[in-house]
Amino acid sequence: xxxxxxxxxxxxxxxxxxxxxxxxxxxxxxxxxxxxxxxxxxxxxxxxxxxxxxxxxxxxxxxxxxxxxxxxxxxxxxxxxxxxxxxxxxxxxxxxxxxxxxxxxxxxxxxxxxxxxxxxxxxxxxxxxxxxxxxxxxxxxxxxxxxxxxxxxxxxxxxxxxxxxxxxxxxxxxxxxxxxxxxxxxxxxxxxxxxxxxxxxxxxxxxxxxxxxxxxxxxxxxxxxxxxxxxxxxxxxxxxxxxxxxxxxxx
Amino acid sequence: xxxxxxxxxxxxxxxxxxxxxxxxxxxxxxxxxxxxxxxxxxxxxxxxxxxxxxxxxxxxxxxxxxxxxxxxxxxxxxxxxxxxxxxxxxxxxxxxxxxxxxxxxxxxxxxxxxxxxxxxxxxxxxxxxxxxxxxxxxxxxxxxxxxxxxxxxxxxxxxxxxxxxxxxxxxxxxxxxxxxxxxxxxxxxxxxxxxxxxxxxxxxxxxxxxxxxxxxxxxxxxxxxxxxxxxxxxxxxxxxxxxxxxxxxxxxxxxxxxxxxxxx
Numbered sequence: 001x002x003x004x005x006x007x008x009x010x011x012x013x014x015x016x017x018x019x020x021x022x023x024x025x026x027x028x029x030x031x032x033x034x035x036x037x038x039x040x041x042x043x044x045x046x047x048x049x050x051x052x053x054x055x056x057x058x059x060x061x062x063x064x065x066x067x068x069x070x071x072x073x074x075x076x077x078x079x080x081x082x083x084x085x086x087x088x089x090x091x092x093x094x095x096x097x098x099x100x101x102x103x104x105x106x107x108x109x110x111x112x113x114x115x116x117x118x119x120x121x122x123x124x125x126x127x128x129x130x131x132x133x134x135x136x137x138x139x140x141x142x143x144x145x146x147x148x149x150x151x152x153x154x155x156x157x158x159x160x161x162x163x164x165x166x167x168x169x170x171x172x173x174x175x176x177x178x179x180x181x182x183x184x185x186x187x188x189x190x191x192x193x194x195x196x197x198x199x200x201x202x203x204x205x206x207x208x209x210x211x212x213x214x215x216x217x218x219x220x221x222x223x224x225x226x227x228x229x230x231x232x233x234x235x236x237x238x239x240x241x242x243x244x245x246x247x248x249x250x251x
Numbered sequence: 252x253x254x255x256x257x258x259x260x261x262x263x264x265x266x267x268x269x270x271x272x273x274x275x276x277x278x279x280x281x282x283x284x285x286x287x288x289x290x291x292x293x294x295x296x297x298x299x300x301x302x303x304x305x306x307x308x309x310x311x312x313x314x315x316x317x318x319x320x321x322x323x324x325x326x327x328x329x330x331x332x333x334x335x336x337x338x339x340x341x342x343x344x345x346x347x348x349x350x351x352x353x354x355x356x357x358x359x360x361x362x363x364x365x366x367x368x369x370x371x372x373x374x375x376x377x378x379x380x381x382x383x384x385x386x387x388x389x390x391x392x393x394x395x396x397x398x399x400x401x402x403x404x405x406x407x408x409x410x411x412x413x414x415x416x417x418x419x420x421x422x423x424x425x426x427x428x429x430x431x432x433x434x435x436x437x438x439x440x441x442x443x444x445x446x447x448x449x450x451x452x453x454x455x456x457x458x459x460x461x462x463x464x465x466x467x468x469x470x471x472x473x474x475x476x477x478x479x480x481x482x483x484x485x486x487x488x489x490x491x492x493x494x495x496x497x498x499x500x501x502x503x504x505x506x507x508x509x510x511x512x513x514x515x
Contacts (some may be wrong), residue, residue: 039443048409053407055407075405075407075408077405078404078405079404079405079406080404081278081279081280083278083401083451083452084278084400084403084404084464085460086404086461087459087460091404092462093397094397094398094400094401095397095398095412095414118459134408138412191375
């Protein structure tokens with residue numbers, strides 16, 4: 001029944017300066033499965049994935065990572081200073097041989113035609129494709145994508161999610177992506193985890209979309225597949241960030 | 252004559268060659284303020300050397316390296332940005348060290364030389380030390396070039412790809428601190444940062460890749476060094492400021508010609 005996991009977190013908590021950023025989050029990632037992490041701004045999504053990649057200290061809980069796991073990471077953005085001249089090809093070639101797989105990856109993510117362009121001149125969608133290409137260069141067993149579709153228009157988003165699903169099939173890798181846009185997440189994902197410091201609800205996308213916690217977090221409007229959404233706070237936070245009205249856990 | 256000038260010229264060449272690529276990292280990682288703080292810490296080193304009666308050169312290198320290590324550990328304060336912290340440390344140490352040098356070194360020390368450089372004070376020992384460290388730096392930069400560029404782009408990505416980000420950051424800071432300490436004789440504490448930033452800025456205009464920019468920055472630094480030294484001997488003006496002025500002229504010439512070329 002239980003497939004071998006790539007990465008498994010057991011009630012991870014992260015506290016910073018007296019605030020709880022992630023509260024007892026548990027999740028498990030498997031090969032060939034797409035897991036989407038959704039939640040309002042400031043819900044700790046980026047904090048949680050950074051902790052999963054061991055970029056942050058974990059205060060409580062356990063993190064089991066399959067030995068020798070190759071992770072491909074697609075960050076939200078680059079810290080690219082205008083003074084650093086670098087073309088797409090040069091960026092992708094950093095610490096990377098230009099072998100067959102290199103050009104295949106570039107082909108798949110459709111970045112060959114922009115190889116000679118300076119990184120600074122790329123549009124949002126082009127940059128996302130370049131970052132995704134970089135993430136799959138090392139033949140990852142697990143892809144971690146931080147808001148891969150940000151700044152893309154509706155067509156661009158659909159295209160990107162289609163590409164991610166295709167890469168998952170071809171590489172047979174696990175995928176964990178952070179997302180705002182539920183509309184697309186629902187179709188392209190096997191499991192949705194709804195995070196708001198703690199995991200409010202998780203499961204199959206259709207089940208989650210009917211879950212009362214989910215509806216509380218994102219509102220009926222969003223649940224009705226409206227791409228643009230505003231987040232309604234379901235609970236208030238005290239001075240130190242503790243939940244005054246905790247959600248009813250229902251996992 | 253040649254004998255007298257050989258050590259200063261070689262010192263200048265080695266410092267220029269090291270300042271070129273390190274200056275690129277200063278620009279890429281926006282460390283200009285950090286460079287200033289290091290230069291002022293170098294002055295603090297002079298003051299400490301005088302007070303403790305140890306070799307000023309040793310004290311300069313040590314205080315720069317210590318400051319670099321301290322700053323690399325400083326976490327961002329919730330109220331003050333890193334820039335503001337650096338400003339406090341940097342100008343604080345400048346003021347304190349000028350007072351200390353004036354008091355402790357009265358009649359013994361040429362403050363002007365430390366502030367604006369005194370190239371003729373360079374010795375063969377400096378040349379050997381610089382040559383040795385320059386070789387190590389060159390080997391390091393060539394070996395880890397891709398990793399270093401990667402960490403300038405996104406530290407998290409670099410870490411996930413298995414690059415020892417923290418270690419490289421500390422090594423870069425120590426290298427910058429060392430060159431700062433050694434460049435003190437060349438251009439003086441007040442102008443060291445200029446020697447790193449201006450050649451890198453000039454090189455940016457003609458570069459389409461990070462490696463090319465580093466090589467061009469070396470060339471720009473050497474050009475400025477040669478022109479500045481010649482001007483300094485010819486018109487009998489201070490060497491350090493002449494070199495920096497020459498670097499600025501190279502930069503402006505490049506900027507103007509790039510503009511003209513782009514309009515054609």
